[in-house]
Amino acid sequence: MSQPLLYCCLASEQPEPNLIPVLMPGHKPDKAVVLLTPEMRNRPTVLGLLSELGRHCNEVETQETAAFDYPRIVADMQNVMARHSGWAIHCNMTGGTKVMSVAVSEACRTGGGTCLYVDTANRSCLHLGMEPVAEPLPSVLDVSTIFRLRGYNVGGVVPIEQDPPGVYGLVMWMGRNAPNLQHAVGQLHWIAGQGEGDRLVPSLVEMRPRDHEFSELWSRVCKSGLVSANGRTLTHPSARRILTGSWLERYVYHVVRELPENAAVSSILTGVNISTQNGTSNEIDVCFTAANRLHLVECKARPVERMAQDAQAGITYKLDSLRDIMAGTFGRAMFVTSGEIKSGHRGRCRDLRIAHSDNAHLPSLPDAMSRWIAPR
Secondary structure (H helix, E strand, C coil): CCCCEEEEEECCCCCHHHHHHHHCCCCCCCEEEEEECHHHCCCHHHHHHHHHHHHHCCEEEEEECCCCCHHHHHHHHHHHHHCCCCCEEEEECCCCCHHHHHHHHHHHHHCCCEEEEEECCCCEEEEECCCCEEEECCCCCCHHHHHHHCCCEECCCCCHHHCCHHHHHHHHHHHHCHHHHHHHHHHHHHHHCCCCCCECCHHHHHHCCCCHHHHHHHHHHHHCCCECCCCCEECCCCHHHHHHHHHHHHHHHHHHHCCCHHHCEEEEEEEEEEECCCCCEEEEEEEEEECCEEEEEEEECCCHHHCCHHHHHHHHHHHHHHHHHHCHHHCEEEEEECCCCCHHHHHHHHHCCEEEECHHHHHHHHHHHHHHHCCC
């Protein structure tokens, strides 16, 4: 009969590496012990980790220890191991303070346990020892799991799969031809925003200048399943929302879905409503996990270059803040717009490590996404 497996980890504000080994094939533990300091006990990231561990382990407990008292940390870890004599023990060194990591490593090694380190940058799980072994890190974290780890409740999402079949072709054509359609798309947004219920105002279409770009765009809209053939009626519950701007979110969504397998995208959602326990809520336009990292994308289908400077700055600072609190050190953020990102706005994005793509670069978004996701 095989030994039961005990998994130990050190509480951290970055909980993702603490959960990853539990989800890896062949590593599922029977029990988990989280070593933590009194200050960490009620942090949302710790409560989220304990909850997620409970989904995958028969039993979960905590062991209080110190942050910098080396002898005490060693003794606390030795006590955990003594209580589990006869168990196979895996200790994850990735979290906690450096003193905690070294102390737990010493106790684990001398007690016959296996020390692990999750190297997210190089997508590997290291088995530490005289001859370290690097195990490839599979993509095991999805969007909902990462939000739960950080104490967020995941509410509704936009059901892209319920779009009419023609919507995919429409939004991909709009994205790939965006540099030539900026004026026509602006007209489309305005027309789709008029009228009530499922009714449009046909005279508005008839009054539009009959330039080639708008005529081609409107023809495709009427064939997409969003608008009746005569252009008078919206024929899908999400039609007005899509035609006034969320086509861009769908374009980003489909670009990410179609990235090659080596991008390691494991889940993707759009229009995600998330909230904290105290009721604070946010909507994320597009979010996905790739190689166990959460990627957040803010989409603006409007001429952002015409916005006031403080409004442009607000978009960037909000995205930077959301990345920090929702995705932590391992998260990444991108701003995508069908408008133009001017030099000042672009510089602010670079300073905050926010990837960005505007109207001129939407056709090459797949390549930009691949580079953004790639290890670095």
